[in-house]
Amino acid sequence: MAATPVWSVDPRTGKQREQVAAEATPHDVDRAVTAGHAARGALADRPARTAFLRAAADLLDASAAEVVAAADAETALGTARLTGELARTTYQLRAFADAVEDGGYLDIRIDRADPALTPPRPELRRYKVPLGVVAVYAASNFPLAFSVPGGDTASALAAGCPVVVKAHPDHPATSALCASLLRRAAEQAGLPADVVAVVHGFDAGLELIRHPLVAAAGFTGSIRGGRALYDAAAARPVPIPFHGELGSLNPVVVTPAAAAERAEEIGAGLAGSVTLGVGQFCVKPGLVLVPLGADGDRLTDALAKALGATGPGVLLDHRMRENFLAGVRERAALPGVTAPVTPGPGTGPDGEHTVGAGFLTVPARRLAAEGPAQGSAEDREDGVAHDGEDQGKDHHDYEVLLEECFGPVTVVARYADQGEVGAVLARLPGNLSATLQLSDAETAGAPGPAAELIGQVTELAGRVVVNAWPTGVAVAPAQHHGGPYPAATSHSSSVGGTAIERWLRPVAYQSVPDALLPAELREANPLGLPRRVTP
Template sequence: MTDSTLEDVDRIARAAQLAFAVTVRTDDRTRAAWMRAAADALDADAATLVELAGRETALPEARLTGEVARTTAQLRLFASVVEEGSYLEAAIDHPNPSTTPPTPDLRRVLRPVGPVAVFAASNFPFAFSVAGGDTASALAVGCPVVVKAHPGHPETSRRAAEVMTAALASAGAPEGVFAMIEGFDAGLALVDHPAIKAVGFTGSVRGGRALFDRAAARPEPIPFYGELGSLNPVVVTPAADAARGAALAEGLAGSFQLGAGQFCTKPGVVLVPEASALEAALPQHLVPQPRLLTPSFADGFAAGSERVAGIEGVEIVATGAAGDGPATVVAATDAPTLVAHAEELLEEVFGPFTLLVRYRDEAERDAVIDRMPGNLTATVHREADDDVAELVARLEEIAGRVLFSGWPTGVAVAWAQQHGGPYPSATSPFTSVGATAVRRFQRPVAYQDAPADVLPPALHDDNPLGIPRRIDGRLLLP
């Protein structure tokens, strides 16, 4: 691996700044064409990308093939988002002298912030990496992107960057609109560079918090949109356990072992009633695991499992058969122990691990939830006659997405998706997956009594873009 020099970072960031002078004036349809060209090129190169990623990550071909498809679907979704136009949140208030104070002619729209730094993830070498959702959402709204590659899959990253760069150039995008750097020090220099106006990050709490603090400490602080750690609690009601505990055990096993437990939405804490059918059936569904993505992940998994097992009141109730990677671990404790040792037990163990928390009544269940940090997801398994309104209200406070009767490891790329939550799951409430991910890389600008010839097209009276807009308080569709 060849690290980028500080001179490389400066040159690339300055090129992105020059490119922004072009992209900020580029219309939505043109940028959408760039996105689709990049998607088409990645699809055409999928076989090579999958082969490289398979060698570097040991992830199976089917998983990687599906991830390339997800990645290109994201690029195409954001092309559709900018063409549809509501992402601009265009609003017009016509003059009204009768208000207090009088309202002038006011017109507001969202504008791109400028060049964006994206830190690629390790556990998704495509969908949250070089051409992933952060890159796609920033490019779509007119922000040039500089990606800091993850060292866990350097050849895959280089190939994806080459494909993206060539495709964007062929589609007419300006030079400097997209680039990639490598290396720890280069990543720090990128966050520090004055040309960079926002950062997107997917990774650990420790690494993300360090970069978050660094972005805030700049002479000109910039927004840092980090997706960090998450426990993704699951609550199983007594009625649900009695009705289908064995089936829930199979679903849980499939979810927390998926991808060797290396998903940010892995269910890491599961609240079950005492003597649950789920706990009894779970051991039979543990399977051998592949090697983890990096040696540091393997070391962290071993240390985390040992830390949890060493706490008084915690027992290891099941371990899986050995495979190429670590054996799956299922630990269990009761609610009072969890509450007493929340700081230690509610630290994420990344890998094929889950913690069952046995509760005797709703008061114990709620006491556990009240100790939970912020999460990307929370899941409820209930029966039709279970009253869970108060439970859901509690879960809304600690999670960005609340699921019912499913499992959190599937994250659809859609308009209504929310992939973010209270800290430490994320540093911002905005989603990093789905249509509104673009909001992270925009800022509002209002124009007061501006002549028509200086207004962005989205704010012209005749609505030349044909987009949804709010006019004098009313949402009007084209």
Template sequence: MWSVDPRTGKPREQVAVEATAEEIDQAVRAAHATRDALSDRTARAALLRTAADLLDEAAAHVIEAADAETALGPVRLTGELARTTAQLRSFADVVDEGAFLDVRIDLPDPTTTPPTPDLRRWKIPLGVVAVYAASNFPLAFSVPGGDTASALAAGCPVVVKAHPDHPATSELCASLLRRAAAKAGLPEDVVVLVHGFDAGVALVRHPLVAAAGFTGSVRGGRALFDAAAARPAPIPFHGELGSLNPVVITDAAAAERAAEIGAGLAGSMTLGEGQFCTKPGFVLAPGGEAGDRFVDALTAAVSQTEPGVMLDHRMRAAFVSGVTERAALPGVAAPVTPGSGGEHTVSAGFLTVDAATLLKGGYELLLEECFGPVTVVVRYGSRDEISRLLALLPGNLTATLHLADEDPQAPGILAELTPLAGRVLVNGWPTGVAVAGAQHHGGPYPATTSTSTSVGATAIERWLRPVTYQSTPGRLLPPELQDGNPLGLPRR
């Protein structure tokens, strides 16, 4: 596997080789052998905090490596590293608290119908988790990212399939995680790294892999999801695949602050060269004078955006061809033309189309995510057109409503947006996903393949399964379920 500079398209160095089927088997078996060691919650919390400390200590090297392979820039990567270490420490706190074990105890009650025996329920780790690193977040959604952190917190060893866009960064981060394991008194193989396209399929099919977490394309994620379901013993596959992240701007909101909303959309859709999974890619804006002022503000702001480098030349080519094909559709205009900004760069832009035109049919391409700095603005003429347009959309990670005070359209539109997404925003922008207990980063298919989140404390639930002990003598119960609560855990 070669590390490639996306700013030039030239190879930098050979970092690794693609894993063979035998090497994948060895990697999974090595990780599987560490399960008993990971059962120690104190050691797990220490691993997570030590990993965060080592990443912070190596920050300069990590950021340099990631920037060389992704062109995301030191400022963006410094923030991403801070987010990554905060996630690790946050999950260490989750492990210490113990509420994720969801301990529930029902004492015997012969008066119920049917009679209730002694029942004690908690959650246990599934086993080895396969993590598929993302292209657009070389830290926060890759080797040391949220899938890895939450799986380790749950007590599951991890085999990470590195993304080919940043193999050197992946190797560096994996070495830091493995050092952290050793310092915490755990086997280094609680985290194992593999490379190669075929490794992805081999991992999800391995009989000792118990679950998988994926962030990437609809095509790649769906293929792995289908492989996970086709196994003799199917496994959970938590995939984040694609999202349009629709935005609705009411008439009243446009009349009140068209310039502010236009500038805000420009900043959100071009952030990170439009390579955020939460980029707003489909915007419903009113026709008329207020809508015109919004489009003018968006035009002015996007026109000031400098050309930028995407994560790799394959993505750049897909972006250029994608926006060209969309712009060629009848009735589609480009107030700011997106596309090639040079040999290695792209330029941001946006497309517009009337709702009546889109609703005629044949514009399905505008309802698909286009990865990169572009959005589609659909001008509606009535409240009914908003409903008809929203009814065309697939599932999304986010949905946003921009409204005014005492906006009569707001309640109904908010109710229509809620079934479309896992996170619904009002008067904000979806780029930027806070790491918090109440966060949900997921949504109806194709946004994700499950109802779970990959961000926030409840992401740990993906890697656990409940077990109930019935009428079991106390001496045989795990300490977490014993009378007297010897570990001081939250219990119901």
């Protein structure tokens, strides 16, 4: 049987650009995983690992023009956005190199023996070791920062784990180019090129998660695709950790005091956040609770003005465009839903390839029903929408408003009082972020709903934002990009320094003679690593 070709497609025209590769066969997947598994010993060399990560960053920077051009041709995200994304990507690689060099990620703990305790305590020395080969599933909306050279790959390599990436079909040429740069960087650092490999094709993704030598997986995409892989990881004879970032609505609450204080500013800021990257950020605000009344009207007027002035944009592929249009039509057809600025097909000669931004409004009381909404997000992996189970005709139709719609649209729910806000928030499943727009008095700690709101949104989101917007996830040691299910399948972060913890497991050595201990745990600390010692 002939191999299935993998084509690079221009989303601006829908036309094929070039054949990049062929879809991987089971033999191809096995060869990539087996070679990565064999490279584990070489990757255990921490100085070589550090040099590799820095060389990868340097090669990507040196090839910036070629990388950005390839990514723009396949995603239509624009050179300015992609230049920034590449800078973020190389920063991540260097940050993890610094973490490897420091060694604090090993979390070394030493408890001295103390026979006087009851019960007596033996000598215990603990650190963390890499899991093994990691499968990474690239994201559609970040062809660099969450794909082949992205955070999952960088953190897994930093932990000492070889990586096999299942490339996303929306940017195969970019994936192949970045993989070649990473493999060249590995060889420059004296490591086998096979510490990084890329495979293409839907079936390859399933083969990868089932391969017995794959020890963990990282995924960024849809609820549908992520849950299928998560279930496959759990159903293996030896289950493995699956760290998936799935779908998120990212609610925003605007208090009456904040609307009175700066309605126009909030409306304009919301428009910018909703349309950033043509609404294809995983933390795009998809539901905004705005008070009824004149101040709320000022906010929605400012939002309408800003969105109305936003030109049409190109989504990542035509499947996503059709899914976006279908999702908007379904939502706009509900009783009581209006569209002050109608999102939909773009206009002009390129209208068949573009979409226009907009927003919908609905009374918050229509969303305030018993029980959490469990419907799936719009599918960011393959563009297929899936509704939740029927929970009753009166409220079921409105549940779609509590699901992510991937693209430049948001839902503004107008509330009458704090009770409606709490009722809507109580229906939401887990989210990556939740944002509060508060007044100066509320941020100063004046009596009011602010403290209660902080508590409510903390229960449903992994990151709480006040008087800013969630789009733009800073790469920093304290960052957390995750959240309760379905935002993520674990409580770990896919962004920031702690992302490395996903690919490690602790091992404790009890009463082991010093000469037999790993170098990291020996009494003399020959590697000069940070450690916590209990006398």
